[in-house]
Amino acid sequence: MTQEASLFIALSPSNPDPMYKQVTDQIKDAIAIGDLKPNDRLPSVRELSEALKVSAITIKRAYFDLETEGYILTRAGLGSFVAEVSRDALRSRKLDELRAEMTRIVRTAARFGITREDIVALTREIEEQ
Amino acid sequence: MDAILEARNVEKQYEDFSLSGVSLEVRRGSITGLFGPNGAGKTTLIKILAHQVPARAGAVRVFGLSYGDGEREIKNRIGYVAQDPPFYVDKTVQWTARFVAPYFAHWDGAHFYGLLEEFRVNPLKKVRHLSGGQKKLLSLALALSHGAELLILDEPTAGLDVVYRRALLDRLRTFVADGERSVIVASHVTDGLDEIAEDVCILQDGRIVMHEDKDGLMSKWKWIHFRDGALAPAVVGRLSNLRRQPFGDSGLTEDFPALREALARALSAGDAKVENAKLEDIMVSLIKGA
Numbered sequence: 572m573t574q575e576a577s578l579f580i581a582l583s584p585s586n587p588d589p590m591y592k593q594v595t596d597q598i599k600d601a602i603a604i605g606d607l608k609p610n611d612r613l614p615s616v617r618e619l620s621e622a623l624k625v626s627a628i629t630i631k632r633a634y635f636d637l638e639t640e641g642y643i644l645t646r647a648g649l650g651s652f653v654a655e656v657s658r659d660a661l662r663s664r665k666l667d668e669l670r671a672e673m674t675r676i677v678r679t680a681a682r683f684g685i686t687r688e689d690i691v692a693l694t695r696e697i698e699e700q
Numbered sequence: 701m702d703a704i705l706e707a708r709n710v711e712k713q714y715e716d717f718s719l720s721g722v723s724l725e726v727r728r729g730s731i732t733g734l735f736g737p738n739g740a741g742k743t744t745l746i747k748i749l750a751h752q753v754p755a756r757a758g759a760v761r762v763f764g765l766s767y768g769d770g771e772r773e774i775k776n777r778i779g780y781v782a783q784d785p786p787f788y789v790d791k792t793v794q795w796t797a798r799f800v801a802p803y804f805a806h807w808d809g810a811h812f813y814g815l816l817e818e819f820r821v822n823p824l825k826k827v828r829h830l831s832g833g834q835k836k837l838l839s840l841a842l843a844l845s846h847g848a849e850l851l852i853l854d855e856p857t858a859g860l861d862v863v864y865r866r867a868l869l870d871r872l873r874t875f876v877a878d879g880e881r882s883v884i885v886a887s888h889v890t891d892g893l894d895e896i897a898e899d900v901c902i903l904q905d906g907r908i909v910m911h912e913d914k915d916g917l918m919s920k921w922k923w924i925h926f927r928d929g930a931l932a933p934a935v936v937g938r939l940s941n942l943r944r945q946p947f948g949d950s951g952l953t954e955d956f957p958a959l960r961e962a963l964a965r966a967l968s969a970g971d972a973k974v975e976n977a978k979l980e981d982i983m984v985s986l987i988k989g990a
Contacts, residue, residue, distance in 0.1 A: 579948045581925030581973045600970070614946070622945045 577606045578614070582623055590625050594633035599642060602653055603661040613643060613651040702728045704850055704882045705749065710758035712744055712906075719744055719906040722758070726850070726899070729879040731872060733897030733914075734886040735983060740903040742886035743783050743854055749884065750780040750852045762850065776805045779843030783854040783886075785835055789828040793821060793838055804846035812845035819864065832859035840868065844875075851875065853885040857893065869896050894979040902983055909986050914979075921977040922956040924963065925949070930971035935962045941985055952977060952985055 580597045582590055601607045613619075616634065620627045634651055637643045645651045680690055705726040712719040719741050726732045736742050747753045749760060751767045751774070760767060762774045787796055793816065801807040816823055819837040821830065830838065836859055843851060851872070857865045869892050875881050887893040894900075900917055902910040910917075924931075924939060925948050936942070938959065939951025953959050956974070966972035 577927075578946075579927035579930075579971065581948050581950070581975070583973070583975050585976055618946065622947050 580623060582625065591629045591632040594630060595636050598637060599664065602642060602656060603665060607653045609653050609655045611653045615650060704728045704763065705884065706761045707749060708759045710748055710760065711756045712748060713756050717741065717906060722908055724901055724908060724911055726882050726884045728882055729876055730898045731876055731883040731896055732899040732901060733893050734884060734901045734903060735889050736903035737987060741906040742903055745903065746852060746854045746886045750778065777849045779848035779851045781839045781843050781853045781856050785839035787827040787835065790826060792824055792826055794823040796827060800842055806847035808845050808847065812841055815841035815844060833861065833864060836860060837864060849881050851883045853883065855887055856885060857887065857891045865892055872896060889980045889983055900979065902986060904987055917982065918976060920956055921952065921954050921982050923975040923977055924951055924953060924972060925975060926966060926972040930966045935959065952981060
């Protein structure tokens, strides 16, 4: 399987996040779960913009941000490659996202009188599925 | 079903075009959007519903009355905006209002002039000197000024800029807000009327290919984006408009609830995503499939 085949990106026009951010977030996820590994070559700007039906500027912006944040490296004439990102960094990024989601869940639960025990039981139920 | 307008098996024959067996209902208090490609028969159907041209066969009942014995009452209670409103172009807007007022039992001049002000149409101008959009607004102001309970509109947003289009959409929403008054409007899907229509009727080649409430429609039609190989071939086989791309495939389903279970695993693993379809997608898909 080629590395591109395992990269899955789906952009949503109804998502409030701008397109370039949806691209960066999904590439970060792909790195975190191992779909993209350090030194893997990313698709070219043109390949990705054609497949996702967005402008090259959108993909360039996404790659620029990824590079600034240290997720990828661009080598002139060769393309962009996944950087050596520490698993801790990837994990803590996801933890921040989960914190935001959990905040919403915990607050909602409190409003409706759902207890911590209920939530733990729910988590267990989901894990057993 | 509390129908304010009912058409049964309406037929119309032109040399190169026919409406065949068209049946539809407009619910009390709702906005029904009539959509379809150019030449599908939207204008012909609208004209028949407003009794501007006769049908060759079939029945149209408005407020429970037929045009045969209730024409005068029906026309007092409907507001009609033609695609190309027929005005005396050398007369002024004011003259036009004075000309049509006696035809209506409940003409409200103050309301009419208030609307003209809101629409920024100068009553002293000759109709000839109005832009296409202003003529539409004049026609709409006339339709809204005699206490109509049903509006029958043919492409009312044509020629309107975004500001007046927004104003028109807001007016229509307000019009039906009392739950008694209704609208049927022929239009293109991309002009905002698809957003406010509660019932959707799609016409193609003189036939109705879909007539459903939009919430129901939107809960069933979805785009599924999925990682290559994440869905069983049997599931993929139930999708239409398949697009295979290097970074993920997509397909359209017209019955998402029936697929939900088959998709559950891929969805929770992040290997598939669901996206709302647009009315435009649905229309294009139906027309391609026909």
